[in-house]
Amino acid sequence: MVNNELALCITGxxxxxxxxxxxxxxxYSSTVIKQLIAVMVRFLEKNSQIKKVYIGMSxxxxxxxxxxxxxxxxxxxxxEIDLYCVIPGRNQDRFFTREEKAQxxxxxxxxxxxxxxxxxxxxxxxxxxxxxQYMVDNSDLTLAFWDFNKSRSGTYNTMCYSRxxxxxxYLFDAKDICKKGEWWFPPSKDSGIKINDVHx
Numbered sequence: 630m631v632n633n634e635l636a637l638c639i640t641g642x643x644x645x646x647x648x649x650x651x652x653x654x655x656x657y658s659s660t661v662i663k664q665l666i667a668v669m670v671r672f673l674e675k676n677s678q679i680k681k682v683y684i685g686m687s688x689x690x691x692x693x694x695x696x697x698x699x700x701x702x703x704x705x706x707x708x709e710i711d712l713y714c715v716i717p718g719r720n721q722d723r724f725f726t727r728e729e730k731a732q733x734x735x736x737x738x739x740x741x742x743x744x745x746x747x748x749x750x751x752x753x754x755x756x757x758x759x760x761x762q763y764m765v766d767n768s769d770l771t772l773a774f775w776d777f778n779k780s781r782s783g784t785y786n787t788m789c790y791s792r793x794x795x796x797x798x799y800l801f802d803a804k805d806i807c808k809k810g811e812w813w814f815p816p817s818k819d820s821g822i823k824i825n826d827v828h829x
Contacts, residue, residue, distance in 0.1 A: 637768055638683045638765050638771045638787070638791070639772055640690070640774075646776065654726050666696055669701075670700050673701045674705065675827055686716055692732045695732070696740075715747065716745065717759065718748045718751060720751060761790065765787065765796060770824075773787070773801070797812065799811075799812055810827065
């Protein structure tokens with residue numbers, strides 16, 4: 630990319646891991662979610678070199694970051710940022726709640742710059758892996774909202790794949806957003822990547 634413009638890959642917990650099993654749509658109107666979206670918006674505002682964002686359109690962090698892009702544009706109408714929604718396969722929203730389905734359609738119809746459909750196959754674990762790798766391969770760095778649990782998960786695997794590709798990975802504790810972000814795999818000195826902390 631030119632002029633130090635960066636493309637960002639988003640990875641993070643799905644709704645059931647973020648909110649706990651049996652959550653309802655009421656959680657989306659909670660103060661915690663508003664704070665989480667605010668952190669996402671501040672991250673983009675403090676790092677204006679990010680011009681492209683890739684999200685995988687899963688429930689939880691992906692959809693919330695899509696909403697954050699919308700909020701960011703409302704607050705910063707003169708700053709352009711493109712949102713690439715990477716859909717791995719058919720019926721991704723099959724088990725979404727009513728609110729999540731509404732978020733999904735809103736982001737695709739009103740927020741996305743480009744919608745990328747990787748496969749016409751029914752959604753399956755292999756397609757999620759391929760989607761995550763596609764987003765990393767087309768980005769310069771990865772922003773992860775994680776619970777620091779190293780058990781098998783898409784978020785952790787995406788972070789490991791990013792590291793394998795020598796991409797910087799910047800972490801937020803998805804369950805304690807008041808904590809400062811930290812580098813899990815910092816940029817090399819010659820990468821030109823510098824990220825400002827939202828808590829400064």
